[in-house]
Every structure is written in structure tokens, then in C-alpha cells.
Amino acid sequence: MKKFFALFAAAVLQATLFASLEFYGASLDVVLVLLVLWFFFHGRWMELIMPALVGGVLLDALSGAPFGVFSLGLAATMAFLGFCALLFPRENAAHLIVFVALATVWFSLMVFILLKVTGSFEVQITLLGAAVAVAYNIAGSVLLYSLRKWIIT
Amino acid sequence: MWGGALGVLLVLFGMVFGAAPFENAALAALSPFTGAMVWVTDRFAEFFGAMAQMKNGYAENERLKEENQKLIGIAGAYEDLKKENELLRKQLQVSSPKALTLLEARVVSFDPLSASSFALIDKGTKDGVAEGMPVVRPGNALAGKISKTYARFSRVMLVSDKENKVSVKSAARDTSGVLSGAAGNLLLMELIEKNAPLDEGELMVTSGLDGVYPKNLAVGWVKEVVSREGDIFKQAYARPVYAGFSETQVFVISDYIR
Numbered sequence: 326m327k328k329f330f331a332l333f334a335a336a337v338l339q340a341t342l343f344a345s346l347e348f349y350g351a352s353l354d355v356v357l358v359l360l361v362l363w364f365f366f367h368g369r370w371m372e373l374i375m376p377a378l379v380g381g382v383l384l385d386a387l388s389g390a391p392f393g394v395f396s397l398g399l400a401a402t403m404a405f406l407g408f409c410a411l412l413f414p415r416e417n418a419a420h421l422i423v424f425v426a427l428a429t430v431w432f433s434l435m436v437f438i439l440l441k442v443t444g445s446f447e448v449q450i451t452l453l454g455a456a457v458a459v460a461y462n463i464a465g466s467v468l469l470y471s472l473r474k475w476i477i478t
Numbered sequence: 479m480w481g482g483a484l485g486v487l488l489v490l491f492g493m494v495f496g497a498a499p500f501e502n503a504a505l506a507a508l509s510p511f512t513g514a515m516v517w518v519t520d521r522f523a524e525f526f527g528a529m530a531q532m533k534n535g536y537a538e539n540e541r542l543k544e545e546n547q548k549l550i551g552i553a554g555a556y557e558d559l560k561k562e563n564e565l566l567r568k569q570l571q572v573s574s575p576k577a578l579t580l581l582e583a584r585v586v587s588f589d590p591l592s593a594s595s596f597a598l599i600d601k602g603t604k605d606g607v608a609e610g611m612p613v614v615r616p617g618n619a620l621a622g623k624i625s626k627t628y629a630r631f632s633r634v635m636l637v638s639d640k641e642n643k644v645s646v647k648s649a650a651r652d653t654s655g656v657l658s659g660a661a662g663n664l665l666l667m668e669l670i671e672k673n674a675p676l677d678e679g680e681l682m683v684t685s686g687l688d689g690v691y692p693k694n695l696a697v698g699w700v701k702e703v704v705s706r707e708g709d710i711f712k713q714a715y716a717r718p719v720y721a722g723f724s725e726t727q728v729f730v731i732s733d734y735i736r
Contacts, residue, residue, distance in 0.1 A: 337508060344587075345588065392496075
């Protein structure tokens with residue numbers, strides 16, 4: 326239940342406050358960062374598929390993109406993080422940055438593919454936009470990490 | 479594991495057959511919170527905007543005084559032209575253009591996907607909103623058009639979205655083109671005749687040629703004109719008049735669907 330409320334709050338913030346802070350076509354993906362933090366600190370990727378789908382459905386409802394883009398994109402990112410955990414041990418907190426960066430790039434790629442498949446609208450991924458998105462999400466993960474007492478444990 | 483797999487299947491089912499009930503339920507739960515958060519963000523933007531203005535207070539005040547003088551002159555000329563126009567209409571027995579019917583709405587959230595530019599408003603089919611209706615903000619500035627409707631909500635494709643093509647012309651010299659969203663919170667105006675006059679700072683308004691938007695709605699100010707050798711047309715970048723996050727009150731034009 327705590328996870329659901331955290332996802333709900335994250336979706337609300339992502340579609341309001343952080344959407345207003347868009348810079349070079351990128352803004353903070355609060356739901357994604359929250360899921361990465363849960364995965365990094367004590368999750369198994371399979372346990373996070375359901376929270377990813379719940380967060381994704383909330384974002385899908387608020388987005389102009391076709392239904393399913395966020396939910397499937399986030400679920401696929403959780404599976405990808407499961408694979409990444411084989412390469413980067415999670416004992417080192419500094420690796421969180423690597424996980425957030427990889428998850429951001431993978432999630433953007435998933436959204437790009439899903440939008441192409443659904444043929445909804447033309448999307449371009451620029452190197453600068455991707456770099457800004459990664460920087461935003463790393464900064465967001467530091468912010469959320471400081472709130473871990475309430476949202477992670 | 480099985481819960482996740484079932485969830486993925488449900489989402490896929492929603493993608494193929496439509497997920498309006500899911501979306502309606504999620505929007506009903508989210509909108510009171512997103513609406514409140516948009517209001518808070520709006521107040522923050524106002525506060526920081528006011529702080530920035532205080533910093534440049536004197537220069538801004540002087541600029542506004544100058545602009546006010548110009549507008550007083552224009553208002554005087556406008557009254558004369560209005561009277562003359564009414565007189566000519568009477569003489570030629572031509573009726574005045576019909577006033578547009580406006581339905582007031584509030585923005586309750588923005589698009590969490592950076593690649594697109596949508597907003598959600600608190601009026602839907604039960605309030606008479608239909609797809610394709612133009613949306614404006616106070617001051618006759620174009621905000622976008624309704625792209626999807628729900629019972630109590632509607633999605634607005636903002637003018638800053640890349641897919642939103644708007645026929646525009648320069649208010650002063652009638653130079654026409656087609657405008658859509660571009661990177662960096664700008665608008666890109668294309669298909670401008672190479673020799674047509676267009677300068678930085680000119681106001682672009684809707685031309686009404688696309689049949690989607692009524693004419694003379696303010697869209698943006700020209701920021702930069704780009705003309706390349708060998709091209710048949712030139713392009714221009716414009717700053718949008720509609721500043722998405724500081725304007726939460728909008729109006730749906732309910733009687734202009736063509």
C-alpha cells in the first residue's frame with residue numbers, strides 16, 4: 326500500500342511540477358527513478374513488474390501517448406535492470422548512478438520503439454536530450470535517496 | 479511473477495482494444511491531486527516571475543510605459559476603425575461576424591512524456607466538449623485543440639506539440655506559413671515563401687485556412703528567420719504566446735468544428 330501511494334504521488338509530481346521544469350525536451354521521470362531505487366535497495370526485478378505497471382498505467386492516463394507506452398516501457402526497464410544487476414553488484418551505493426543512467430537510456434529507447442510500433446507520433450531522440458534526461462534522473466535519484474526513510478525502507 | 483505476467487497481458491489487451499475505462503478511473507482518481515499540484519506550481523511560477531520582475535523592475539517599468547503609450551494610440555485608432563467598419567457594414571448590409579461560444583475550463587495536468595505536448599482539462603463530453611475543438615487562453619491566444627475526450631476530462635494537443643500543424647500568417651503583413659512545435663520550447667514555422675517579408679518580433683496569428691482554428695488568434699512572436707540558399711521556402715522560429723505552465727485557465731471554442 327505504501328508503494329502504491331508513493332507511485333501515485335510520483336505520477337502526480339511527474340505530470341505537474343516536474344513537467345513544468347522541462348529542459349531540452351527532458352524532465353525528471355520520478356516514477357522511473359523511484360522504481361530504480363526500490364530495485365537497487367531491495368528488489369527483485371520480477372517483484373517490481375506489478376508496481377511498474379501500476380505507475381505506468383497512471384502515467385499512461387495522464388499522457389497523450391497511446392495507452393501502454395509507459396506501463397510496458399517501465400516493465401521492460403525492470404527486466405533490463407535484472408540483467409544489469411548481473412554485471413554491476415548492488416553493494417556499492419555509487420553504482421546507483423550507473424543503474425539510473427542505464428535505466429533512463431533503456432526506458433527512452435523502449436518508449437521510442439513503442440511509439441514507433443503504435444505509429445502514434447514522430448519522436449526524435451537527440452544526444453543532448455538523452456544526456457539531459459540522464460542528468461535529470463541522476464539528480465532526482467539523489468533527491469529521492471535523501472528521502473529513503475519514507476519511500477524506500 | 480504470475481501477477482506481473484497477467485498485468486502485462488491486461489495492458490496489451492488495453493493497447494489493442496482500447497483502455498478508456500482504465501483511463502477514466504485513473505483520471506478520476508488523479509485529477510483532484512494533479513489539479514491542486516498544477517495550482518501550486520502556477521503560484522510558484524507567479525512568485526518567481528514576480529521576483530525576477532522586481533530585479534529588473536525599473537527597466538521593465540520603462541518598457542511597459544512605452545508599450546502603454548503605443549497601445550493608447552492604437553486603441554484610439556481602433557475605435558475610429560470600429561465605427562467606420564460598423565457604418566460600412568450597415569451601408570453594404572453585411573452582418574457582423576458571429577461571436578464564438580466559449581466554455582471555460584481548467585488545466586489539471588500536463589504530459590509526463592517529454593516527447594509530446596498535451597494538457598488535460600477538467601471538461602469532457604458531458605460538458606459538450608468534442609474532438610477537434612480549438613482551445614484558447616484569455617487574450618485570444620491559441621492554446622491547442624481537443625485531441626481526445628472522456629466523460630469529465632479532455633486532452634488538449636498544445637500548439638507546442640510537433641504534430642499540431644497550424645496555418646498562420648503574420649498579423650502585420652499577411653506572410654503565411656504552417657507552424658508546429660519545435661525543440662527548446664519554440665515553434666517552427668515552415669512553408670514561408672522565400673521572398674515574403676518577415677522580421678523578428680512580428681506577431682503570428684492563425685490564418686483560418688486550415689479550417690481547424692478560427693482566424694486571428696495569437697500564436698507566437700518570430701524569434702529568428704532562417705533562409706537557406708537553394709531552398710524554395712524559408713523557415714522561422716517563434717516564441718509561443720501560450721506559456722503552458724503559467725496559464726491554467728483556458729476556453730474551449732465549442733461552435734467552430736468544421
